[in-house]
Amino acid sequence: MPSISRAIKGVATVLALSSQVSAIDWSLPSDLLKNPLYGAVDNDFDCRSDNHPNPVIMLHGLSANREVDLNTLGWNLTDGGYCVFSMTYGAHTLAPWIGGLKSMRESAKEIASFITEVKTKTGANKVDLIGHSEGGVMAIYVPMTQSGIAEIVDHNIALGPAIHGAKYFGFTDLLYFGGDVTRNLASLALKVLGCAACDDMATDGDVYDDFKANAGKIIQAGNKASIIMSSADTLVAPETSRIEEAGARNIIVQDTCPDDAVGHAGLAWDKSVWGLVVNELTEDYDRKFECSQGLVFRK
Numbered sequence: 001m002p003s004i005s006r007a008i009k010g011v012a013t014v015l016a017l018s019s020q021v022s023a024i025d026w027s028l029p030s031d032l033l034k035n036p037l038y039g040a041v042d043n044d045f046d047c048r049s050d051n052h053p054n055p056v057i058m059l060h061g062l063s064a065n066r067e068v069d070l071n072t073l074g075w076n077l078t079d080g081g082y083c084v085f086s087m088t089y090g091a092h093t094l095a096p097w098i099g100g101l102k103s104m105r106e107s108a109k110e111i112a113s114f115i116t117e118v119k120t121k122t123g124a125n126k127v128d129l130i131g132h133s134e135g136g137v138m139a140i141y142v143p144m145t146q147s148g149i150a151e152i153v154d155h156n157i158a159l160g161p162a163i164h165g166a167k168y169f170g171f172t173d174l175l176y177f178g179g180d181v182t183r184n185l186a187s188l189a190l191k192v193l194g195c196a197a198c199d200d201m202a203t204d205g206d207v208y209d210d211f212k213a214n215a216g217k218i219i220q221a222g223n224k225a226s227i228i229m230s231s232a233d234t235l236v237a238p239e240t241s242r243i244e245e246a247g248a249r250n251i252i253v254q255d256t257c258p259d260d261a262v263g264h265a266g267l268a269w270d271k272s273v274w275g276l277v278v279n280e281l282t283e284d285y286d287r288k289f290e291c292s293q294g295l296v297f298r299k
Contacts, residue, residue: 055122056082060088069268085114104200165240219245228251228273
Protein backbone atom coordinates (compact mmCIF):
# COMPACT_ATOMS: atom_id res chain seq x y z
CA MET A 1 0.00 0.00 0.00
CA PRO A 2 1.37 3.46 -0.90
CA SER A 3 0.28 4.88 2.46
CA ILE A 4 2.20 2.17 4.32
CA SER A 5 5.27 2.85 2.19
CA ARG A 6 5.10 6.56 3.01
CA ALA A 7 4.71 5.77 6.70
CA ILE A 8 7.78 3.52 6.65
CA LYS A 9 9.81 6.25 4.94
CA GLY A 10 8.59 8.73 7.54
CA VAL A 11 9.70 6.55 10.43
CA ALA A 12 13.06 6.03 8.71
CA THR A 13 13.45 9.81 8.67
CA VAL A 14 12.64 9.96 12.37
CA LEU A 15 15.24 7.31 13.12
CA ALA A 16 17.83 9.25 11.14
CA LEU A 17 17.03 12.44 13.02
CA SER A 18 17.30 10.65 16.35
CA SER A 19 20.98 10.01 15.67
CA GLN A 20 21.55 13.77 15.76
CA VAL A 21 19.82 14.28 19.11
CA SER A 22 23.02 13.96 21.11
CA ALA A 23 24.38 17.08 19.39
CA ILE A 24 21.69 19.26 20.96
CA ASP A 25 22.56 21.36 24.02
CA TRP A 26 20.38 19.75 26.71
CA SER A 27 21.53 21.90 29.63
CA LEU A 28 18.94 23.62 31.79
CA PRO A 29 18.14 27.10 30.38
CA SER A 30 19.49 29.75 32.75
CA ASP A 31 16.42 31.94 32.20
CA LEU A 32 14.25 29.22 33.70
CA LEU A 33 16.20 29.35 36.94
CA LYS A 34 15.57 33.10 37.16
CA ASN A 35 11.80 32.74 36.76
CA PRO A 36 10.02 33.49 40.05
CA LEU A 37 7.57 30.65 39.32
CA TYR A 38 10.40 28.11 39.20
CA GLY A 39 11.24 26.10 42.30
CA ALA A 40 9.48 23.58 44.54
CA VAL A 41 9.16 23.05 48.26
CA ASP A 42 12.14 21.13 49.66
CA ASN A 43 11.45 17.51 50.59
CA ASP A 44 11.59 17.76 54.40
CA PHE A 45 11.15 14.28 55.80
CA ASP A 46 11.06 15.75 59.32
CA CYS A 47 7.87 17.68 58.48
CA ARG A 48 4.84 16.79 60.61
CA SER A 49 1.36 18.30 60.64
CA ASP A 50 -1.25 17.66 63.33
CA ASN A 51 -4.04 19.13 61.19
CA HIS A 52 -3.01 17.33 57.99
CA PRO A 53 -1.20 14.13 58.96
CA ASN A 54 -0.99 12.70 55.43
CA PRO A 55 2.09 13.79 53.49
CA VAL A 56 1.06 15.15 50.08
CA ILE A 57 3.02 13.89 47.07
CA MET A 58 2.89 16.02 43.91
CA LEU A 59 3.18 14.37 40.48
CA HIS A 60 4.02 16.71 37.58
CA GLY A 61 2.79 16.50 34.00
CA LEU A 62 4.39 15.51 30.71
CA SER A 63 7.75 17.23 30.00
CA ALA A 64 7.62 19.12 33.34
CA ASN A 65 9.51 18.39 36.57
CA ARG A 66 9.20 18.86 40.33
CA GLU A 67 10.30 22.51 40.06
CA VAL A 68 7.51 23.57 37.71
CA ASP A 69 3.87 22.69 37.01
CA LEU A 70 2.52 21.77 40.48
CA ASN A 71 5.20 23.60 42.46
CA THR A 72 3.05 26.70 43.09
CA LEU A 73 0.19 24.55 44.38
CA GLY A 74 2.78 22.86 46.57
CA TRP A 75 3.78 26.19 48.11
CA ASN A 76 0.11 27.06 48.64
CA LEU A 77 -0.50 23.79 50.48
CA THR A 78 2.65 24.29 52.55
CA ASP A 79 1.32 27.68 53.63
CA GLY A 80 -1.86 25.85 54.65
CA GLY A 81 0.04 23.55 56.97
CA TYR A 82 0.55 20.52 54.71
CA CYS A 83 3.79 18.55 54.37
CA VAL A 84 4.49 18.49 50.63
CA PHE A 85 6.87 16.26 48.68
CA SER A 86 7.72 15.89 45.01
CA MET A 87 10.08 14.19 42.58
CA THR A 88 10.97 14.31 38.89
CA TYR A 89 10.00 10.97 37.39
CA GLY A 90 10.58 9.55 33.92
CA ALA A 91 13.40 12.00 33.20
CA HIS A 92 14.94 12.25 29.74
CA THR A 93 18.34 10.55 29.64
CA LEU A 94 20.10 13.53 28.06
CA ALA A 95 18.09 16.21 29.87
CA PRO A 96 17.22 15.03 33.39
CA TRP A 97 15.36 18.28 34.05
CA ILE A 98 12.68 17.20 31.53
CA GLY A 99 10.48 14.63 33.22
CA GLY A 100 7.57 12.38 32.40
CA LEU A 101 8.93 11.17 29.05
CA LYS A 102 9.98 7.58 29.66
CA SER A 103 7.73 4.54 29.62
CA MET A 104 5.00 5.13 32.18
CA ARG A 105 5.18 1.52 33.30
CA GLU A 106 8.79 2.16 34.28
CA SER A 107 8.00 5.59 35.76
CA ALA A 108 5.28 3.97 37.87
CA LYS A 109 7.99 1.94 39.61
CA GLU A 110 9.98 5.13 40.33
CA ILE A 111 6.92 6.82 41.77
CA ALA A 112 5.99 3.79 43.87
CA SER A 113 9.48 3.76 45.37
CA PHE A 114 9.21 7.46 46.22
CA ILE A 115 5.76 7.02 47.78
CA THR A 116 7.14 4.25 49.97
CA GLU A 117 10.15 6.40 50.89
CA VAL A 118 7.96 9.32 51.94
CA LYS A 119 5.69 7.12 54.05
CA THR A 120 8.63 5.34 55.70
CA LYS A 121 10.72 8.42 56.45
CA THR A 122 7.83 10.52 57.73
CA GLY A 123 6.28 7.68 59.73
CA ALA A 124 2.84 8.50 58.30
CA ASN A 125 0.08 5.92 58.09
CA LYS A 126 -1.15 7.14 54.70
CA VAL A 127 -0.12 9.53 51.93
CA ASP A 128 -2.14 11.68 49.52
CA LEU A 129 -1.32 11.97 45.82
CA ILE A 130 -1.98 15.01 43.61
CA GLY A 131 -1.15 14.79 39.93
CA HIS A 132 -1.65 17.01 36.89
CA SER A 133 -2.12 15.67 33.34
CA GLU A 134 0.28 12.69 33.06
CA GLY A 135 0.84 13.04 36.81
CA GLY A 136 -2.92 12.78 37.26
CA VAL A 137 -2.88 9.54 35.32
CA MET A 138 -0.06 8.35 37.57
CA ALA A 139 -2.02 9.22 40.72
CA ILE A 140 -4.56 6.61 39.61
CA TYR A 141 -2.27 4.24 37.71
CA VAL A 142 0.42 3.67 40.34
CA PRO A 143 -1.94 2.40 43.08
CA MET A 144 -3.61 0.20 40.45
CA THR A 145 -0.42 -1.43 39.16
CA GLN A 146 2.24 -1.29 41.89
CA SER A 147 2.09 -3.83 44.69
CA GLY A 148 1.54 -2.43 48.19
CA ILE A 149 0.86 1.16 47.09
CA ALA A 150 -2.95 1.22 47.16
CA GLU A 151 -2.85 0.23 50.83
CA ILE A 152 -0.88 3.34 51.81
CA VAL A 153 -2.75 5.89 49.64
CA ASP A 154 -5.69 7.80 51.10
CA HIS A 155 -6.65 10.48 48.56
CA ASN A 156 -5.53 10.39 44.92
CA ILE A 157 -6.46 13.62 43.18
CA ALA A 158 -6.06 13.80 39.41
CA LEU A 159 -6.22 17.07 37.46
CA GLY A 160 -7.21 16.49 33.83
CA PRO A 161 -5.92 12.91 33.49
CA ALA A 162 -6.13 11.08 30.14
CA ILE A 163 -7.62 7.86 31.48
CA HIS A 164 -9.45 6.81 28.32
CA GLY A 165 -6.86 7.63 25.66
CA ALA A 166 -5.33 11.02 24.89
CA LYS A 167 -6.25 12.36 21.44
CA TYR A 168 -3.70 15.22 21.26
CA PHE A 169 -6.16 17.49 19.43
CA GLY A 170 -7.14 14.61 17.12
CA PHE A 171 -3.57 13.83 16.07
CA THR A 172 -3.84 10.23 17.29
CA ASP A 173 -6.73 9.58 14.91
CA LEU A 174 -4.32 10.27 12.04
CA LEU A 175 -2.02 7.51 13.26
CA TYR A 176 -4.53 4.95 12.04
CA PHE A 177 -4.62 6.09 8.41
CA GLY A 178 -2.90 2.81 7.52
CA GLY A 179 -4.55 0.76 10.22
CA ASP A 180 -2.61 -0.95 12.98
CA VAL A 181 0.57 -0.91 10.90
CA THR A 182 0.87 2.88 10.90
CA ARG A 183 -0.23 3.05 14.54
CA ASN A 184 2.59 0.69 15.52
CA LEU A 185 5.12 2.60 13.41
CA ALA A 186 4.08 5.85 15.08
CA SER A 187 4.53 4.18 18.46
CA LEU A 188 8.07 3.23 17.51
CA ALA A 189 8.83 6.76 16.34
CA LEU A 190 7.62 8.32 19.59
CA LYS A 191 9.72 5.94 21.65
CA VAL A 192 12.83 6.49 19.54
CA LEU A 193 12.44 10.25 19.91
CA GLY A 194 12.33 9.86 23.69
CA CYS A 195 8.64 10.24 24.51
CA ALA A 196 7.36 6.77 25.26
CA ALA A 197 4.83 8.37 27.64
CA CYS A 198 3.25 10.25 24.73
CA ASP A 199 2.41 6.91 23.18
CA ASP A 200 1.47 5.23 26.48
CA MET A 201 -1.46 7.59 27.13
CA ALA A 202 -2.77 7.59 23.55
CA THR A 203 -5.46 5.22 22.32
CA ASP A 204 -3.98 1.69 22.18
CA GLY A 205 -0.92 2.80 24.16
CA ASP A 206 0.33 0.68 27.04
CA VAL A 207 -1.30 2.68 29.84
CA TYR A 208 -4.55 3.02 27.90
CA ASP A 209 -4.55 -0.77 27.49
CA ASP A 210 -3.85 -1.30 31.21
CA PHE A 211 -6.79 0.90 32.19
CA LYS A 212 -9.01 -0.84 29.65
CA ALA A 213 -8.03 -4.23 31.04
CA ASN A 214 -8.90 -3.04 34.57
CA ALA A 215 -12.23 -1.40 33.68
CA GLY A 216 -14.51 -1.49 36.70
CA LYS A 217 -11.60 -1.80 39.11
CA ILE A 218 -9.38 1.15 38.22
CA ILE A 219 -9.97 2.74 41.63
CA GLN A 220 -8.51 0.58 44.35
CA ALA A 221 -10.28 -0.36 47.55
CA GLY A 222 -9.75 2.25 50.27
CA ASN A 223 -8.61 4.95 47.82
CA LYS A 224 -10.61 8.19 47.58
CA ALA A 225 -10.12 9.33 44.01
CA SER A 226 -11.04 12.83 42.86
CA ILE A 227 -10.99 13.59 39.13
CA ILE A 228 -10.96 17.37 38.63
CA MET A 229 -11.74 18.49 35.07
CA SER A 230 -12.57 21.61 33.11
CA SER A 231 -15.28 21.83 30.47
CA ALA A 232 -12.96 24.29 28.67
CA ASP A 233 -10.12 21.75 28.41
CA THR A 234 -9.59 21.11 24.69
CA LEU A 235 -6.58 18.80 25.14
CA VAL A 236 -8.07 16.29 27.58
CA ALA A 237 -11.84 16.59 27.49
CA PRO A 238 -13.83 15.54 30.57
CA GLU A 239 -15.11 12.37 28.87
CA THR A 240 -11.48 11.26 28.54
CA SER A 241 -10.90 11.77 32.26
CA ARG A 242 -14.07 10.60 34.00
CA ILE A 243 -14.00 7.37 36.00
CA GLU A 244 -17.43 5.95 36.73
CA GLU A 245 -16.55 3.62 39.58
CA ALA A 246 -17.07 3.34 43.30
CA GLY A 247 -14.55 5.49 45.14
CA ALA A 248 -14.30 8.11 42.38
CA ARG A 249 -15.60 11.67 42.52
CA ASN A 250 -15.86 13.41 39.13
CA ILE A 251 -15.65 17.19 39.55
CA ILE A 252 -16.09 19.85 36.87
CA VAL A 253 -14.48 23.18 37.78
CA GLN A 254 -17.32 25.18 36.21
CA ASP A 255 -19.95 23.49 38.41
CA THR A 256 -18.44 25.43 41.32
CA CYS A 257 -16.84 28.35 39.46
CA PRO A 258 -18.90 28.92 36.28
CA ASP A 259 -16.89 31.94 35.13
CA ASP A 260 -13.53 30.16 35.27
CA ALA A 261 -12.66 29.03 31.73
CA VAL A 262 -9.43 27.34 32.77
CA GLY A 263 -7.89 24.99 30.19
CA HIS A 264 -5.66 21.96 30.51
CA ALA A 265 -2.28 23.48 31.44
CA GLY A 266 -3.93 26.05 33.69
CA LEU A 267 -5.38 23.36 35.95
CA ALA A 268 -2.03 23.30 37.76
CA TRP A 269 -2.02 27.03 38.56
CA ASP A 270 -5.69 27.94 38.82
CA LYS A 271 -6.85 29.04 42.27
CA SER A 272 -10.34 27.65 41.72
CA VAL A 273 -8.71 24.25 41.23
CA TRP A 274 -6.58 24.80 44.33
CA GLY A 275 -9.75 25.41 46.32
CA LEU A 276 -11.27 22.20 45.01
CA VAL A 277 -8.08 20.29 45.83
CA VAL A 278 -8.20 21.43 49.45
CA ASN A 279 -11.87 20.45 49.67
CA GLU A 280 -11.00 16.97 48.44
CA LEU A 281 -8.06 16.59 50.82
CA THR A 282 -10.14 17.67 53.81
CA GLU A 283 -13.36 16.03 52.55
CA ASP A 284 -15.10 19.31 53.37
CA TYR A 285 -16.82 19.32 50.00
CA ASP A 286 -19.13 22.25 50.73
CA ARG A 287 -16.37 24.61 51.93
CA LYS A 288 -16.62 27.98 50.19
CA PHE A 289 -13.59 29.60 48.53
CA GLU A 290 -12.90 32.43 46.12
CA CYS A 291 -13.08 31.42 42.46
CA SER A 292 -10.54 32.48 39.85
CA GLN A 293 -11.27 33.77 36.38
CA GLY A 294 -7.90 33.44 34.70
CA LEU A 295 -5.30 31.13 33.22
CA VAL A 296 -7.12 30.13 30.07
CA PHE A 297 -4.46 27.70 28.87
CA ARG A 298 -6.56 25.55 26.60
CA LYS A 299 -3.78 23.42 25.22
